[in-house]
Structures are given as C-alpha cells and as structure tokens.
Amino acid sequence: MSKLFAYVAAAAFLFFSACTAESKPVEAPAPNAEPSAAAPTSLSPITEETLAKLAKADAKDGNVDKVVHRCAGCALGMDGEAKWPLQVQDYSMHFCKQACLDRYAKDPAQAIAALKIKD
C-alpha cells in the first residue's frame, strides 16, 4: 500500500516537475498530426463570403459559369484542368495539379477564405 503511494507520489512529482520545467506553449501541434489520408473531422463552413469569393474567382476566367477554371491553388494565376476538380456547392473548381487540389480539398472554405483575388 505505502509502496504504491510512493510510486504514485513519485510519478506525480515527475509529472509536475516536467510541466514546470517546460516553458513552451501548451498548445504546440502534435508531432504526429493526422496523416493526409485521414478524412478531415471539422471542415470550415461554406459561408456567404466563401460563395462571394467563388463567384469572383469564377468571373476571373472570363466565363461566369460556376466553373472556376483558374487554379485557386496558384492564386488563379494559371489555368486549371478538369481532371483535378473540386466541387464546392454549385461551383466546380479546376486545379493545375494534384498538390493544389489537395490543399483545397482538405478544407475548401478555409482555403478559399485565404485566397487573394486581384481586381
């Protein structure tokens, strides 16, 4: 009994001393974050703002047809291709390569929010 108590006390001491010795922020990202293959658990919601951004991106290719033909992964700087598509509500986004598509597919609303469209 006392042996168990000693063990628990020692463990608690180690735990707390380790904590106080650590000066890094608590919310450091986990070293083994989820693999890219895992389905995202919490996507950002598609908002009015997202759709407005999509409409603007759509117009950027000269055709308002709900197809964002320019690659959003490249800030609409180059043409996308229909073989790398991403459907976001009514819009079909075309990307120029798999990597660009992956970046948006992970969390479309968040990626679109970060997209800067030049006027």
Ligand SMILES: [Zn+2]
């Ligand atoms: Zn691209």
